[in-house]
Amino acid sequence: xxxxxxxxxxxxxxxxxxxxxxxxxxxxxxxxxxxxxxxxxxxxxxxxxxxxxxxxxxxxxxxxxxxxxxxxxxxxxxxxxxxxxxxxxxxxxxxxxxxxxxxxxxxxxxxxxxxxxxxxxxxxxxxxxxxxxxxxxxxxxxxxxxxxxxxxxxxxxxxxxxxxxxxxxxxxxxxxxxxxxxxxxxxxxxxxxxxxxxxxxxxxxxxxxxxxxxxxxxxxxxxxxxxxxxxxxxxxxxxxxxxxxxxxxxxxxxxxxxxxxxxxxxxxxxxxxxxxxxxxxxxxxxxxxxxxxxxxxxxxxxxxxxxxxxxxxxxxxxxxxxxxxxxxxxxxxxxxxxxxxxxxxxxxxxxxxxxxxxxxxxxxxxxxxxxxxxxxxxxxxxxxxxxxxxxxxxxx
Amino acid sequence: xxxxxxxxxxxxxxxxxxxxxxxxxxxxxxxxxxxxxxxxxxxxxxxxxxxxxxxxxxxxxxxxxxxxxxxxxxxxxxxxxxxxxxxxxxxxxxxxxxxxxxxxxxxxxxxxxxxxxxxxxxxxxxxxxxxxxxxxxxxxxxxxxxxxxxxxxxxxxxxxxxxxxxxxxxxxxxxxxxxxxxxxxxxxxxxxxxxxxxxxxxxxxxxxxxxxxxxxxxxxxxxxxxxxxxxxxxxxxxxxxxxxxxxxxxxxxxxxxxxxxxxxx
Numbered sequence: 123x124x125x126x127x128x129x130x131x132x133x134x135x136x137x138x139x140x141x142x143x144x145x146x147x148x149x150x151x152x153x154x155x156x157x158x159x160x161x162x163x164x165x166x167x168x169x170x171x172x173x174x175x176x177x178x179x180x181x182x183x184x185x186x187x188x189x190x191x192x193x194x195x196x197x198x199x200x201x202x203x204x205x206x207x208x209x210x211x212x213x214x215x216x217x218x219x220x221x222x223x224x225x226x227x228x229x230x231x232x233x234x235x236x237x238x239x240x241x242x243x244x245x246x247x248x249x250x251x252x253x254x255x256x257x258x259x260x261x262x263x264x265x266x267x268x269x270x271x272x273x274x275x276x277x278x279x280x281x282x283x284x285x286x287x288x289x290x291x292x293x294x295x296x297x298x299x300x301x302x303x304x305x306x307x308x309x310x311x312x313x314x315x316x317x318x319x320x321x322x323x324x325x326x327x328x329x330x331x332x333x334x335x336x337x338x339x340x341x342x343x344x345x346x347x348x349x350x351x352x353x354x355x356x357x358x359x360x361x362x363x364x365x366x367x368x369x370x371x372x373x374x375x376x377x378x379x380x381x382x383x384x385x386x387x388x389x390x391x392x393x394x395x396x397x398x399x400x401x402x403x404x405x406x407x408x409x410x411x412x413x414x415x416x417x418x419x420x421x422x423x424x425x426x427x428x429x430x431x432x433x434x435x436x437x438x439x440x441x442x443x444x445x446x447x448x449x450x451x452x453x454x455x456x457x458x459x460x461x462x463x464x465x466x467x468x469x470x471x472x473x474x475x476x477x478x479x480x481x482x483x484x485x486x487x488x489x490x491x492x493x494x495x496x497x498x499x500x501x502x503x504x505x506x507x508x509x510x511x512x513x514x515x516x517x518x
Numbered sequence: 519x520x521x522x523x524x525x526x527x528x529x530x531x532x533x534x535x536x537x538x539x540x541x542x543x544x545x546x547x548x549x550x551x552x553x554x555x556x557x558x559x560x561x562x563x564x565x566x567x568x569x570x571x572x573x574x575x576x577x578x579x580x581x582x583x584x585x586x587x588x589x590x591x592x593x594x595x596x597x598x599x600x601x602x603x604x605x606x607x608x609x610x611x612x613x614x615x616x617x618x619x620x621x622x623x624x625x626x627x628x629x630x631x632x633x634x635x636x637x638x639x640x641x642x643x644x645x646x647x648x649x650x651x652x653x654x655x656x657x658x659x660x661x662x663x664x665x666x667x668x669x670x671x672x673x674x675x676x677x678x679x680x681x682x683x684x685x686x687x688x689x690x691x692x693x694x695x696x697x698x699x700x701x702x703x704x705x706x707x708x709x710x711x712x713x714x715x716x717x718x719x720x721x722x723x724x725x726x727x728x729x730x731x732x733x734x735x736x737x738x739x740x741x742x743x744x745x746x747x748x749x750x751x752x753x754x755x756x757x758x759x760x761x762x763x764x765x766x767x768x769x770x771x772x773x774x775x776x777x778x779x780x781x782x783x
Contacts, residue, residue: 151783153612184613184633184783199783217636224780227771238637274776281776333627333775338640381625381644411645412696419648451573451581451652453610481581484610517609 154183157515163301164491165506172301177206180513195222199236199267203258210257210297217267229274234267237285239329239342241377241386244441244461245403245427248373248388250344251327253291260302260504266291280332287325290347292364302504308353309361315347316367316395323347323368340375348394367395382409386425399434403427405441413446421445423459435500438465452478468501469493486513548670548686555708556665558739565589567762573653576752583607583651590773598622598664600773604781613783617775618643620661623692629775631782638778647696654724654746654755656696667692668700676703683711697723709739717750724748734764 157180167174185198199218205211220233237251252265269289275282292313296303317323325346332339348369353362371392378385387404405425413420422444429437443459458473475487488511495505542550571583584606592599598620605614613633620626626643646658662668668688676685683703690697698720703712713726728741744757771777 151612153609155610186783195780197783218783222780229780236636238635240637241640276771276774276776331776336627338775377640379627379640379642382642384640384642409642409645411648411694417649419645449649449652451575453608453652478608478610481607482609515610517612 150185150187152183152185153518154181155515155517156181157513159511159513161509161511163506164508164510168301169503169506170298170301170303170305172299172303173207176208176301178211179204193224195224196220197222208257208297208300208303210294210300213255213258213294215255215266217265219267227276229272229276231270231272231274234269235272236265236267239340239373239375240388241338241375242388242403242405242425243386243407243423243443244425245436245439246388247401247403247427247429248342248371248375248390250349250369250371250373251285251287253293253349255294257294257296257300260296266294280330283327283329283331285325285327285329287327287346288322290321290323290325290366292321292366293349293351301509302507304353304362305503306355306360306362309356309359309363312356312359312361312363313351314363314365316365317347321347336379338377338379340373342373342375344369344371344373369394382411383407397431399429399431401427401429417449419447419449421447426464438463440464454478463496463499466496466499468495468499470501482517484515484517486515487511488513544672545670547672548688549665551672551684551686551704551708552665552668552670552688555704555710556663558708559663560591560738562589562734562738562740562764563591564766564768565591565762565764566766566768568760570756570758570760571651571653571655572756572758574754574756581608583653588768588772590768590770596622598626598661602773602778602781615778615781617773617778618661619773622664622666626661629778631778633783638775638782644694646692646694654748654751654753655744655757658690658692658695658697659726659746662690662692662695673701678703678712681705707739709741722749724750732762734762738764 159178159180161176161178163174180201180203182201187196188194189196197218197220198216200214201217202214203212216234217236218234220231220235223230238249239251240246240249246263252268254262255264255266256262258264268287268291270285270287272286273284295308298307315321315323323346325344327342327344327346329340329342346369347366351364351366353364356363369392371390373388373390375388384407386406387402389402391398391400403425405423407421407423409419409421411419423441425441427436427439431437439461441459441461443457446456448454454477456473456475460469460471462469470493471491473489476484478484489509491508492505495502566588568584568586571585573581573583585603586606587601587603590600600619603616605611615631616628618626618628628641628643629638630641631638643657647656649655650657650660667690669691671687673685673687676683683705686702686704688700688702696718697715698718699716701714702710704710709731710728712728715723715726717723725747727745729745730742731739732742733739740762742759742762746755748754
């Protein structure tokens, strides 16, 4: 409730800032897109009685303005979706709703923001600031905006960031009719926190990042509610109870760029509740430019992740992917690959094609085919959820 | 005796002068003109501009791409300039920002912010011969303007449209170039008017025409239109610089990786 008031207040404050400018001086950018999507599931009806098809509409809108000769910036970035089958997948979120003030070497930022940490293509293990929306995308790459006050100090030795984050947001999971979804529903009424302040706990993070020659390096520490809850089966309700421990995570990320070779590494050590764990993920990306005397490029991506928690979903996984970019007027590209559990036999094939078909229209075709999945694997619940999705984005 | 001295001087002058002329080989003369031509466009300190890129296919279909950019001149003559490019169209790439730190002998450092990913990525810049946004302009055509990236040779003078040009041949001395050689026509104000590019097999690939030269700050010549005609695939790309302003006093820190987010969405 408090958060709603603050968002309204921020909105009014931003409106006031814009309105107080000399009308002729306001220079803004506004753009976005609307994207209808159709999904067909290739194994017929789902294991949990979900439908074999789904329709959805995704929208994104961006508004940016600079005030007082670019010393101040206002950014509004909204995403939302209306989903035919899964009410948990219908939402609206201000991913960014922020006011920034630029001083010589310091940036002050207030409001909702998306912060990405890391270098990997597939296993972004250290990325912790924003909450994931698993209903939107089960892989967790789609995030919600995080309210924060942040300071950035740009020194010749590198960048220092401080984040103070009130208003924790619980993870969103697919609902009963969502596909893919977990075998059991996550109970929203039984959420438990380690912190006595629960979701009102104020989380904090610091990060130092620098560029040294061919290396991009980041060191960070996060202290706050873990974005990823432990899920335990409640034998009475036959639902999953979520428990959010306090996470204290220290991470390092490095990318080395050597010609056509990129080398990537993310590693962390963290105390999650009472237990400490260690994780590492990294790999390489090599690009062949001008494939066979054409204008297209072919990138080869190999990444691996390890986590020393046996019960963790991604504790020993590898990805092998190819990225083909045609470099034509239509920006045609295809990313395809295989994700495999190295300690079991579970695997998944994926392909993502995209092409601009008109100056303001772009078509996307996503495909995900599950191979055999071990019964004890976290993704076993999605075994019969192989799918083909067609998306058409109209930009304005 | 006096006469003898006079003859001696004439002798010295006659022996030295032709010797001095022939001392400049075709390579040295080529390098001298190329250097003068390059220095013609230097001393701008920094620059802002909007750019239009018009892509025309052999059937005459046209699409226009818009970007805006800032450039910071590197006062260190042994290192390259820094540039920041903001993409406006096509609409699906609006909000994309590219930062590049060019170097004379090493690969450039490049970072890209993509709105769809919401992250800044360090990207490889070894893709010299690749096409920029589906155009006939290769990445190396932007990063390869420094005369030190080539070996030069003066081929002679050539008359075209009643104007006499220096004709120069150049060979890239950096790795992964898509060109075996280039032939340029440079006028007596050291401005390049035409540049032929030959592919790795030695076939003529494309011709670049530099037009609409404007004199800035009474000393800097910059072409505000560049037209590239691909001889092999018949595509044409036209580049236009609009609202070009020099020496506007841009903060050096705007060209650091962390500043990309100030421009990003």
